[in-house]
Amino acid sequence: MRYFNFCKVNGAGNDFILIDLISGGEESFSREEVIHLCDRRKGIGADGLLILYPAQDAGFFVDFYNADGSNGSLCGNGARCIIKYAFEQGMDRDGEVRFQFGEKIYRGELPNGGEPVFHLNRPARLKKGFKIKAHNSLFTAHFCDTGSPHLIVDINDVPVDHRYPGKTFSDFTGFPVDGLGRELRYHPDFAPQGLNVNFIKTVDEHNLIIRTWERGVEGETDACGTGSTAAAIVMFALGKVTPPVKLLTKSGDTLIINFEILDNKLENLSLTGPAEINFRGTVEL
Numbered sequence: 001m002r003y004f005n006f007c008k009v010n011g012a013g014n015d016f017i018l019i020d021l022i023s024g025g026e027e028s029f030s031r032e033e034v035i036h037l038c039d040r041r042k043g044i045g046a047d048g049l050l051i052l053y054p055a056q057d058a059g060f061f062v063d064f065y066n067a068d069g070s071n072g073s074l075c076g077n078g079a080r081c082i083i084k085y086a087f088e089q090g091m092d093r094d095g096e097v098r099f100q101f102g103e104k105i106y107r108g109e110l111p112n113g114g115e116p117v118f119h120l121n122r123p124a125r126l127k128k129g130f131k132i133k134a135h136n137s138l139f140t141a142h143f144c145d146t147g148s149p150h151l152i153v154d155i156n157d158v159p160v161d162h163r164y165p166g167k168t169f170s171d172f173t174g175f176p177v178d179g180l181g182r183e184l185r186y187h188p189d190f191a192p193q194g195l196n197v198n199f200i201k202t203v204d205e206h207n208l209i210i211r212t213w214e215r216g217v218e219g220e221t222d223a224c225g226t227g228s229t230a231a232a233i234v235m236f237a238l239g240k241v242t243p244p245v246k247l248l249t250k251s252g253d254t255l256i257i258n259f260e261i262l263d264n265k266l267e268n269l270s271l272t273g274p275a276e277i278n279f280r281g282t283v284e285l
Contacts, residue, residue, distance in 0.1 A: 011077030013222025013251030031069035066216025074147025076225020083108030181213025
């Protein structure tokens with residue numbers, strides 16, 4: 001048997017198990033163990049598992065797994081939880097923490113002990129205004145890779161009934177987040193890896209409402225940091241919002257995306273929002 005100390009954390013309701021192995025140990029976790037830990041009935045329960053290891057070029061390295069045991073790509077809410085934890089543990093240097101997530105190094109801040117700020121790289125890819133067939137309809141969608149691949153769909157572009165394509169959704173009442181999210185996540189156009197699916201409603205030039213269906217969790221989550229970032233960037237590119245952009249998530253929490261356009265390039269991209277350490281414990285595997 002192996003025993004691990006852990007923290008249960010959440011960023012805007014997107015929850016994780018965090019295991020700190022920075023001080024030693026080269027423990028690894030099998031897919032079955034990850035699934036067991038994230039199981040909400042038989043394990044601790046979470047959307048994913050974050051493991052911190054020592055690193056040479058940054059303060060530490062983050063290994064991230066989805067709830068289904070698969071290796072995860074960049075997780076914005078997970079990163080903000082890590083920033084919160086790292087500051088609490090005194091890992092910050094000169095007011096920031098640096099860590100490696102995948103192949104890239106990121107940094108975060110905790111201004112005046114408030115909400116964690118995660119600094120992201122500019123999107124690897126952005127594609128606007130292509131057509132996709134789903135929900136027995138043909139409608140417009142957008143793609144943005146913010147470290148994780150995201151499909152962005154404005155609910156005002158989705159027909160309520162395929163027989164009446166001119167009548168589209170005006171709000172999330174009756175909107176098929178789960179059914180359409182699942183269909184698009186597994187859409188053949190994005191096979192074999194698939195992607196995360198974000199549904200957006202524009203409130204005004206600084207506010208969006210977002211709902212996200214995440215791969216790896218294989219369902220809707222309370223919030224998605226990289227998805228909110230992708231949505232803000234896409235809607236800015238479409239001329240519908242200007243930064244800072246506030247996104248109201250399913251949990252009721254708000255995530256704030258900020259950036260600047262300098263020399264026609266997106267710079268200083270950041271994700272800010274609530275993050276909490278909910279409880280600590282020891283788990284046996």
